[in-house]
């Protein structure tokens with residue numbers, strides 16, 4: 001029988017599936033439920049320096065080939081987040097499921113402050129979201145757009161905490177591997193790739209965009225080929241472990257993501273669509289594929305398609 005266990009940095013996960021940030025990662029009970037349903041690790045919803053209400057409705061739509069969202073980084077602010085994550089960490093810890101805490105910030109200095117506060121919750125890893133596509137009108141160009149700005153955030157965060165950090169990158173850049181390389185040079189422990197792809201959907205009857213924010217981030221099946229290409233490029237350039245995220249909704253999708261070099265596999269939209277039980281289904285499907293094709297361990301799959 002194929003084994004799905006995986007070591008990631010100094011952590012041991014029962015399987016490579018990680019709840020992606022922004023989906024059900026808002027309360028201890030929702031995160032515990034995802035862990036009970038089979039997630040190997042859990043990422044909390046991104047939180048920033050201050051409470052944010054996010055954008056006006058409609059903020060998300062399940063569309064034929066995925067999801068489009070412009071939630072707008074709704075969060076209670078990092079001070080409120082710490083007790084929530086402490087409680088979550090206690091519950092997940094009892095199940096042996098690591099907690100990844102996601103943060104964002106509008107400025108470089110704020111990244112340094114937010115990361116210090118979130119570290120009080122002692123998450124197993126801090127995911128640094130520099131790639132939200134939906135807050136450009138307030139925050140300007142995302143830090144993920146350039147190697148230099150991604151490096152600057154990584155340096156700031158690296159100086160502030162000893163907890164492992166993963167830098168979350170955007171797909172809509174000309175050289176994602178160069179950006180990952182710059183983050184690695186500044187001491188990132190891992191790379192999360194990718195965030196959503198900036199997109200727009202129009203309601204032809206209303207004659208206007210479906211989202212109040214007009215544009216949003218595209219995720220789900222439409223994002224998968226883009227995410228696979230991004231992860232493949234990063235894996236060929238950088239030796240850090242990658243949390244491959246984007247459009248994974250079946251065990252076969254997960255096998256593809258591992259084959260382009262991912263160590264862990266993030267899942268967002270499929271959980272949004274099907275609920276947390278999708279973790280168990282996707283794990284069973286991956287195991288069945290591995291058994292059928294004669295793969296005993298995840299290492300046998302990892303990077304196979306890019307050698």
Ligand SMILES: Cc1cc2nc3c(=O)[nH]c(=O)nc-3n(C[C@H](O)[C@H](O)[C@H](O)COP(=O)(O)O)c2cc1C
Nearest residue numbers: 020021022046129194195219220246247267268269
């Ligand atoms: C409704 C929604 C909210 C999201 N919120 C966040 C967020 O707060 N922080 C973040 O880093 N990514 C966020 N994402 C992006 C996901 O974590 C993930 O990178 C992306 O959706 C691609 O994976 P998927 O195709 O499996 O959904 C969000 C995605 C969706 C659909």
